[in-house]
Amino acid sequence: MNVPESNPRVAFLRWNDDRAALSGMPWNMSAGLESAGCDTANVLLNCTPKSLRRPRFSAMPARNSVKQIARRLRRFSGRVLPDRTYRSSIRETETFAEIASSKINAGEFDLVVAVNMSGLVSRIETPLPIVYATDATASLANVAYESFAGRRKGQRDADESLETDAARRADLVLVASEYCRRSMCDDHDADPSKVHVVPLGANLIPESDEIVGEVSTPTPDGELELVVSAADPERKRVALCAAVAQAIEARGWRVRLHYIGPRHAICDLGIVEWAGRLDHGLEADRRKHRAILRRAHLSILPSTSEMYGIAPIESAAFGRPAIVSAVGGLTTVVQDGITGRCLPVETPVSGWVDAIESMVAPPGRYRAYAAAALRRYQEELNWEAWGRRVKMLVQELVRR
Numbered sequence: 001m002n003v004p005e006s007n008p009r010v011a012f013l014r015w016n017d018d019r020a021a022l023s024g025m026p027w028n029m030s031a032g033l034e035s036a037g038c039d040t041a042n043v044l045l046n047c048t049p050k051s052l053r054r055p056r057f058s059a060m061p062a063r064n065s066v067k068q069i070a071r072r073l074r075r076f077s078g079r080v081l082p083d084r085t086y087r088s089s090i091r092e093t094e095t096f097a098e099i100a101s102s103k104i105n106a107g108e109f110d111l112v113v114a115v116n117m118s119g120l121v122s123r124i125e126t127p128l129p130i131v132y133a134t135d136a137t138a139s140l141a142n143v144a145y146e147s148f149a150g151r152r153k154g155q156r157d158a159d160e161s162l163e164t165d166a167a168r169r170a171d172l173v174l175v176a177s178e179y180c181r182r183s184m185c186d187d188h189d190a191d192p193s194k195v196h197v198v199p200l201g202a203n204l205i206p207e208s209d210e211i212v213g214e215v216s217t218p219t220p221d222g223e224l225e226l227v228v229s230a231a232d233p234e235r236k237r238v239a240l241c242a243a244v245a246q247a248i249e250a251r252g253w254r255v256r257l258h259y260i261g262p263r264h265a266i267c268d269l270g271i272v273e274w275a276g277r278l279d280h281g282l283e284a285d286r287r288k289h290r291a292i293l294r295r296a297h298l299s300i301l302p303s304t305s306e307m308y309g310i311a312p313i314e315s316a317a318f319g320r321p322a323i324v325s326a327v328g329g330l331t332t333v334v335q336d337g338i339t340g341r342c343l344p345v346e347t348p349v350s351g352w353v354d355a356i357e358s359m360v361a362p363p364g365r366y367r368a369y370a371a372a373a374l375r376r377y378q379e380e381l382n383w384e385a386w387g388r389r390v391k392m393l394v395q396e397l398v399r400r
Contacts, residue, residue, distance in 0.1 A: 008111060008394050010041065011104050011107060012026070014027075017042075017044055028203070036384070112130045116136075122162050129398060134176070137187060176198070177328070199332060199333070201386055202313040202381065204280055205314070227260070232261075243349045244352045257271055259273070275292060298323060299324075321339055322341075339372045
């Protein structure tokens with residue numbers, strides 16, 4: 001295949017033009033490839049798989065009785081009705097693959113890129129090389145996320161089968177973490193030689209004219225400000241974050257915990273400043289989130305499971321180190337002892353407090369963590385770096 005090295009023509013598959021879809025990954029990856037010089041065309045399928053559709057009752061408050069009844073009905077129907085979800089999932093995938101195939105084959109491209117689209121990768125009909133990018137595998141998601149684990153067995157089995165087919169079919173598999181790489185090879189039979197770890201970037205970064213790196217050093221007579229961003233407050237253990245903040249305060253520090261996410265019991269604590277849910281599609285919410293990251297000294301994320309972990313990257317973009325649990329992709333995002341700390345998930349509150357105190361005192365140690373976090377963001381954990389690395393891999397692929 002004779003392809004100019006500087007600008008391979010990329011058919012970038014996307015379900016739709018929603019910038020926030022799939023946590024912004026497709027939009028940011030496409031932009032990253034464009035910034036690296038690839039000739040990227042977003043091929044919009046204008047359809048949404050059932051697994052990505054917003055539940056009918058999701059906009060209702062968590063305590064709403066109607067939502068609770070709906071959940072009970074779904075659980076009941078799952079126990080008494082025949083499970084036909086495997087066949088329906090495969091049929092849906094094949095339908096979408098036909099749409100994708102026709103759009104790809106109607107254009108002039110050198111390769112196809114698909115993000116978190118294992119089904120399409122496994123079923124599309126094209127002679128072009130296929131690049132499959134993802135931050136998770138079906139096997140990991142079915143265990144780590146309640147929303148996946150709670151689905152019917154047929155649907156879970158279909159997702160794992162399609163993941164395995166995609167791992168075998170793709171010419172290049174790009175994963176966000178070493179955690180995901182191991183699962184792709186061990187659980188889904190991917191050829192290790194074609195699986196590459198390429199870390200993701202942040203969804204929120206400083207404004208273009210903003211000076212980053214000027215970090216106030218926390219001191220016992222000042223205020224130590226922590227931030228946790230948690231769309232899933234139980235899995236990300238915001239209650240533990242609040243307990244840690246209270247224990248630090250008991251040691252003589254003045255502490256403030258900024259919490260970004262849905263309402264939780266910790267919002268009633270005096271030590272917690274609740275920002276609510278923030279939508280990065282709204283300029284006012286982006287400004288609010290940036291202001292919080294500028295004020296914070298440390299990002300904390302003691303998740304019980306995590307595919308990757310964008311929040312610590314966003315804090316690093318502002319020169320703030322992170323302390324996280326050593327689970328999933330977080331150990332790729334945070335370099336223990338360099339850009340932050342990674343603690344065993346079973347670490348008690350006192351252990352988190354000890355680790356935080358050791359990060360912020362003496363002041364020179366905190367500044368070293370902050371500088372290293374910012375440097376890694378600037379060099380590796382950003383979408384432009386993702387695009388440059390993937391462009392190199394793609395050039396090798398199309399030259400074969």
